[in-house]
Amino acid sequence: xSGGMDAVTVCTANESRPSSAxxxxxxxxxxxxxxxCLRITVLAIPPVVPLLHADLHLSETDIGWLSSLPPMLxxxxxxxxxxxxxxxxxxxxxxxxxLLNAVGSTARAALPNAVxxxxxxMVMAAGVSIMQPSLPPLVRAWFPQRIGFxxxxxxxxxxxxxxxxxALTIPLVLPLIDNxxxxxxxxxxxxxxxxxxxxxxxxxxxxxVNGIAAARRQWWPDWRRPLIWRLGAILGSVNSMYFVxxxxxxxxxxxAGRPDLISSALTAENFCQLPASLVMLAVAGRLVKxxxxxxxxxxxxxxxxxxxxxxxxxxxxxxxxxxGFVTTAxxxxxxALPSVLSAPDDVHRTSAGMFTIxxxxxxxxxxxxxxxxxxxxxPIAAFVPVTLCxxxxxxLASTANHPDHPANAS
Numbered sequence: 001x002s003g004g005m006d007a008v009t010v011c012t013a014n015e016s017r018p019s020s021a022x023x024x025x026x027x028x029x030x031x032x033x034x035x036x037c038l039r040i041t042v043l044a045i046p047p048v049v050p051l052l053h054a055d056l057h058l059s060e061t062d063i064g065w066l067s068s069l070p071p072m073l074x075x076x077x078x079x080x081x082x083x084x085x086x087x088x089x090x091x092x093x094x095x096x097x098x099l100l101n102a103v104g105s106t107a108r109a110a111l112p113n114a115v116x117x118x119x120x121x122m123v124m125a126a127g128v129s130i131m132q133p134s135l136p137p138l139v140r141a142w143f144p145q146r147i148g149f150x151x152x153x154x155x156x157x158x159x160x161x162x163x164x165x166x167a168l169t170i171p172l173v174l175p176l177i178d179n180x181x182x183x184x185x186x187x188x189x190x191x192x193x194x195x196x197x198x199x200x201x202x203x204x205x206x207x208x209v210n211g212i213a214a215a216r217r218q219w220w221p222d223w224r225r226p227l228i229w230r231l232g233a234i235l236g237s238v239n240s241m242y243f244v245x246x247x248x249x250x251x252x253x254x255x256a257g258r259p260d261l262i263s264s265a266l267t268a269e270n271f272c273q274l275p276a277s278l279v280m281l282a283v284a285g286r287l288v289k290x291x292x293x294x295x296x297x298x299x300x301x302x303x304x305x306x307x308x309x310x311x312x313x314x315x316x317x318x319x320x321x322x323x324g325f326v327t328t329a330x331x332x333x334x335x336a337l338p339s340v341l342s343a344p345d346d347v348h349r350t351s352a353g354m355f356t357i358x359x360x361x362x363x364x365x366x367x368x369x370x371x372x373x374x375x376x377x378x379p380i381a382a383f384v385p386v387t388l389c390x391x392x393x394x395x396l397a398s399t400a401n402h403p404d405h406p407a408n409a410s
Contacts, residue, residue: 023204027142028153030203031135033195035157036164037098038131041105041124042070043162044188046246046266047169048181050254055181056114060251060382064370067247069118071239071366073125074132074359079221081130082352086219090141090348091203094134098196100127105189109182132355137348140339142204148285151336152277159273159328166246167267218346221353227341228350230399232357234294235334237389238327239362241301244369245269245308245323248382252308253316255379261317268321276328288336291397293329298393300326305387309380330393337400365389 045052045066052058058066084093104124108117135154143150165188177183221228246269250262280287287293304326307319342350369382 024143026202027204028150030195030199031139031142031150031154032157032160033191033198034094034098034131034135035154035159036161037101037192037195038128038135038154038158038161040161040165040188040191041101041185042128043165043246043270044105044169044185045121046250047166047263048174048184049247049250050259050262051179051181052117056117058114060248060373061367061370062114063247063251064367064373066118066121067243067370068363068366069121070125070128071243071359071362073122074129075356075363077126077129078133078352078355078359079219081133082219082221082348084130085134085137085348089205090134090138091199091205094131094138094203095196095199097127097130097132097134098192098199100124100130102127102189102192102196105185105192108185129355129359133348133352136335136338136351140347146285147339148288148336149281151339152281152284152332155328155332155335156274156277156281159270159277163267163270163274166270167263170263219349219352221349221356223353225350227399228353229357230396231334231337231341231350231354233361234330234337234358234393234396234399235354236358236361237298237386237392238330238334239358240365240389241305241323241327241386242331243362243366244382244386245305245320247366248369248373248379249308249320252379252382256312256316258313258316261314264314265317265320268317269324272321272324273328276325277332280329280332284332284336287329288333288340289400291400293333294397294400295394297326297329298390298397301330301393302387302390305383305390309383309387333400 049063052063052066081093081097084096088096101124104120104122104127107120107123111117111120136151139147139150139154169184173184173187174180177187223229246266249265249269250259253259253261253265301323304319304323308316308323311319338350338354339347365385368385372381372384373379375381
């Protein structure tokens, strides 16, 4: 069957028909594209931090607040995202999130000052936060027997979005747009608009107990369930390590007298996530319930962060790359855990609770990192809080084989 016929089949097939190979392939493509859109607009910020300093006169604390806005909105809007899923269904909620993401990112280019930048960044992040709790139940609905693989697919897209924005902004995009940080935000909004239109037009609509009918029954997370807090702490630790290092590496390297390494270090941390995500495509299903995998990744994350804080010159790039690789493994496994450990009709609200907790942690630690730098006038201080996060991942490794997980989880 040709690629064109596959696309037509996906867009027009009756929902009662069995899934075809073409439909599954297109669904995987949509998952991957949505993963790209989870981060491509967020990671448009770090490469232009020096331009923001010069144009808007932001302090390190201001940069900490700016970097904390996405995780703050990821936390605040995760439960409203679950409400949208319960009210309208998984795919419509995903489309709403994509459109908010694109509109907010584009608006960052139109308004003149730091307050406006903060406000529009919040709109963009609210869209991402609606998308995030939509994807785990969509994985469960579309691929109930391949949860680990499908999660790795959209996580690979997420990491590709991070890498593309960070790697191409300084050497390619900025020279083409006369070093305008405003137009840079517009450029990275275009793929999000395109994906939103594709989802609206062609995404299969789940109808079974794994889809919207089940999702409508409940949406509020069960905060009494310890598992939600453990999942939130694991994912929050990974997110904190990632957001803080991306936000503060540029100024850290500038303070160390090596601004020439900014692009290399950011690219290394983000690019090295891609091979890790490809490895996880093959092994995530087998590792997701293995505590030793979380211990190993947490330990390597700790070593990498210590390396960034203590190394000189190009070794910082090496340690940043290793950090990106190992935190990716934790990220893929952590994102799969709600689908693996929860009943089908509970995935969306478990995911919403996990995201609320995890991004609250990331928000607090992003602000704390900038505050510690300004307080101590020591760049290394910004990385101390997230170094402790690596140890927390190790401490919570037993969550992976939680006794409540379903026996048939994949």
